[in-house]
Amino acid sequence: MGGELTAAIKGGLRKSAKEVLEHTDELKKKLDNLVIEENNLKRKLTNDEIDDFFKHLDEVAGFKKAINQYRKIVYSKGLRGEANLTLKQKDEILEYAKKYNIDEKNIDFKDGISDHETGYSLMFGLDRLVINTDVMPGKFNTANSRLSWRAAIAHELEGHRLAALNNKTFFDSNLSGSQNNLLEEMQASIRASKHGKDLNKVDRLDLLDDALERFKSHKDILKGSKYENYNFEQITQLLWITKN
Known part of the structure; x- marks a missing residue:
């Protein structure tokens, strides 16, 4: 896994892999907005890098679920509700x-x-x-x-x-x-x-x-x-x- 992803884990996501995977929707939003620096250029993570990040957490936590199984949600930036319905x-x-x-x-x-x-x-x-x-x-x-x-x-x-x-x-x-x-x-x-x-x-x-x-x-x-x-x-x- 690339150094930028390791930095993402260390910077602000200092939880165990299992705890992080229990909050994948929040984590996904953070990774979507994360800006990294590579070769003196700033950029956001690619979808492949984000997928690799979750795969790595799966391995660390011993989870067997596939990466595409993390909870999906309608992100409205607060305009409408984002919590699962009871x-x-x-x-x-x-x-x-x-x-x-x-x-x-x-x-x-x-x-x-x-x-x-x-x-x-x-x-x-x-x-x-x-x-x-x-x-x-x-x-x-x-x-x-x-x-x-x-x-x-x-x-x-x-x-x-x-x-x-x-x-x-x-x-x-x-x-x-x-x-x-x-x-x-x-x-x-x-x-x-x-x-x-x-x-x-x-x-x-x-x-x-x-x-x-x-x-x-x-x-x-x-x-x-x-x-x-x-x-x-x-x-x-x-x-x-x-x-x-």
């Missing part, structure tokens, strides 16, 4: 999601298994909701970070899913993919704010604020389109937000 949380989320008449077999919990973000998709007739750690709120004072798991599920199911099932997903052939996506995300949040099931007042306000923040933060995406000079209220008039 069984109680999964049960509560599952029961709430079923209120939108989605079949339980089409709800797929991915926390700790995949870094696939929470999201809904309807492709080739497959009605599928993926739920990951980011279904939980984050730590920032932004609308998106504050969204409760109920609000997040309402955004996906009342917002994206119902639009997809009714052929109302926002799409304008004169817009780019990113422009259509911005308006679809706004539509999903506004629709969930208005019609989401069993949401409290805070959930509904956060969802509405999420749509407004998306518009304010990404309005430049609409430059060059026919909606370039539209304000938030004018944009909402384009969206499918009335009760179906």
Whole structure:
């Protein structure tokens, strides 16, 4: 193993190999951000070097698991939740999601298994909701970070899913993919704010604020389109937000 990896172990990771491997998600983030100096040039570690690092720890600790089996997670830099869901949380989320008449077999919990973000998709007739750690709120004072798991599920199911099932997903052939996506995300949040099931007042306000923040933060995406000079209220008039 290269000297730079040995230095990584000694610098800030002074734990036994077994203890380190019990916190592989934290360690992976540190290694991803680690800057080393080699031949008077600074650089980050390559994926192969990081893999070699974990293989070495496996050997030291006597672990037999393969390197690609360390826990995967959705890294949102604190914007959304990053801790594995508890069984109680999964049960509560599952029961709430079923209120939108989605079949339980089409709800797929991915926390700790995949870094696939929470999201809904309807492709080739497959009605599928993926739920990951980011279904939980984050730590920032932004609308998106504050969204409760109920609000997040309402955004996906009342917002994206119902639009997809009714052929109302926002799409304008004169817009780019990113422009259509911005308006679809706004539509999903506004629709969930208005019609989401069993949401409290805070959930509904956060969802509405999420749509407004998306518009304010990404309005430049609409430059060059026919909606370039539209304000938030004018944009909402384009969206499918009335009760179906």
